Amino acid sequence: MDKPTTSTTIQCYHCGEACIDKTIHIYEKDFCCEGCKLVYEILNQNGMCDYYAISKNPGLSQRIKVRENKFAFLDDEKITQSLISFKNENQTHITFYLPQIHCSSCLWLLENLHRLNENIISSKVNFTRKEADIIFTHKNISVRKVAELLTSVGYEPYISLNNIHQVKPKLNKSKLYKMGIAGFCFANIMLLSFPEYLGIDTKEQNLITVFRWLSLLLSLPVVFYSASEFYISAWKSIKHKFLNIDAPIVLAVFVTFGRSVFDILTNAGSGYLDSMSGIVFFMLVGRILQDKTYEELSFERDYTSYFPIAVTRINNNQETVSLPDIALNDTLLIHNQELIPADGILTRGKALIDYSFVTGESLPVEKEMGEIIYAGGKQIGSNIEMLVIKEVAQSYLTKLWNRDEFKQATTKEERYSFVHFIARFFTWIVLFLSIASALYWWVVNPDKIWAAATAVLIVACPCALLLSNTFTNGNILRILSRNHLYLRNAQKIEEIASINYIVFDKTGTLTTGRYQDISYGGKPLSKSILKKLAALASQSMHPMSRAVAAWTNENGTHLKVTAFEEVTGKGIEAIVDGELITLGSREFVTGSKLPELESAIYLSVEGDVLGKFNFRNQYRDNIPTLIRQLRKKYKVAILSGDNSGEKNYLQELLGVNAHILFHQKPEDKLGIIKKLQQEGNRVMMIGDGLNDAGALKQADIGIAVAENTNNFTPASDGILEAAKLHLLNQFIQLSKANKRIVMASFIVSILYNIVGNYFAVQALLSPMIAAILMPISSISILIITFGFSNLSAWKMKLK
């Protein structure tokens, strides 16, 4: 062994997880399971052990084996057609989504695939999207073989129904081009303006003219290309009879440009082209920072990315069919850990279906032959056969998804945003000021009307407000994403700040959804009993048995288990090493007919009841603290699809008046959110499963909690990594700080405006004053926004 024996747990060389039940010691390395060892062997044979040198324990646990024929559906031409991106006589290009990609070792291994199989020409990893583009010669290797090769080294491709009609979103690069060009023009115009600011000799009239015309030429791409971003947005808002923040900006750009052209043509001055292009450049930089999206996350997932792409049909002979081709009365074979794709009747085998993602129930449901099983659940345990009674498109889950209430697009419009409110207010003041100064000069000295009125519009351009808004939003979004809350866009920050009601889902959100919190009460158990218990419990796939097996921390695989019997919904018993061990419900073990009130299972040895195991949903870290913090400022409620087993505990946590409702169907949750909104609340919904999908959409802001942000999450406004749920209060406070920071920097920009307007209304605004005010105000606003947002994050102990 490499490590000294001081540490009691042995780390797996491949995946780094602790080796619990058994350790495979081979090649002077320790492996936690066969799977990890196999991957190591493949890599070692091919001389690719650099994989382990680049980062420590880079693999992922291979404990759960991938079913042998899992990728058989890739032999079907029709299915692979929809997956491959390019094909000619020799080569095929295909992109696989590999959610396991996480470190530099992964990248290295996947880009060296050609060393594992010579028929692979090249592979290129996109780390951000966790995808690998693979090019291979299809004469010698099939798509299925490539998928299996990836699986054999621990990177199982994730192929879902979504892949079939997937349209890759094209990255919008136009903003980057616009920014580059604006920056180029801005810098050169600035350079050309310096001579006049610094007092060029008036005798050099020719040179001045050249400089001015060159500036004008350089400003054209800024006005007609770079700033088009703002024209489009302003035009859209005007069409909806609403002034957004871009409208006054467009006005300012037009007026500045018009005035500058006029000045240059009449030889009256050099205009304000440098300030104008500078503003456009800075605003584009702000936009890009704010729009920097998380490509790897998808906020618009629907059920199709949750469904498999194909299933096994066994009508006459066994074949794989793609999901849309499943017809009524087909018989399907569902393997362990596979999803039930359509509603049907169980025709063979014993189903143990995990619906936690669909309904929120934390315990799997057991179904006997002849019972109806609904789509969306995951089969655990042995293979089952089912007869399809409803097509995929008609099944319960799909229908649920396609319900109109669930679909209503979130038309929470930006017009409610306070920034746009201020901008509108501001626009009217500016217009008024401009007209007032024009009127004044009309009376006093009509020659200066033009100069004064345009100068007011130029100076008062609310670019400072826009800058402070985009930069603050951008920075807050980045801080939040560093702390693993990924918001869909900047608008959501403001929405988070405005909420007053928080609704949680229970299973999977507040709890981990697994039964890990076990306590044993009763007579003490000897080591030999523990071993026997482990041997018995590991015979069953039921999560409670699994949890007990893990709890014993013993390995009973060498013990002889005979006469094993599992009574559905009751318990299990067997003779282990000569002793009859029974594990199950109170009725099953003790014969008592009293109703069961808690999630507990009893243990008896040779008919002698030793004690019971109490199960509790394990709450995520620091949830009680979080709820107590939130209770002080917000109304908090819990809507759960689960049974009311933990009602007392939760009621105590949330307070006597809080809504805590159990057995909630997806429609019920949606309805309650709607009702709360009608009562005038602004609701934040926090959930995880498909059963929350409707509520997440209906709520003013819906946040999906995910163990792993690459896993499937229902459509939402934001995705929060489960381990960071306890920071929710800080996230809300930071969103509130966002508004204060924008306001503060806006006040600063007003001060600059007052100075600028002091010159402007007197028709004294020289291009130089504009050129000085513009960068100073922009830079001070940048300092304020970045400084304050980082300060608030630091105060809240966020990263």
Added chain:
Amino acid sequence: MSVIILLLIASISVASLFLAAFIWSVKSGQYDDEKSPPMRMLFDDKPGFTTDNNNN
């Protein structure tokens, strides 16, 4: 004066080169994936064939 014009042309053309380089870099997808290239360059000059044990 003609010197200044000359310099002007030189400076703008140099700046244009940089602009062209920027546009080319965006177009060729250098901003599409900002995470893999910095890792990829670490592996460029690794020796080709290594086994983990009894290699030396």
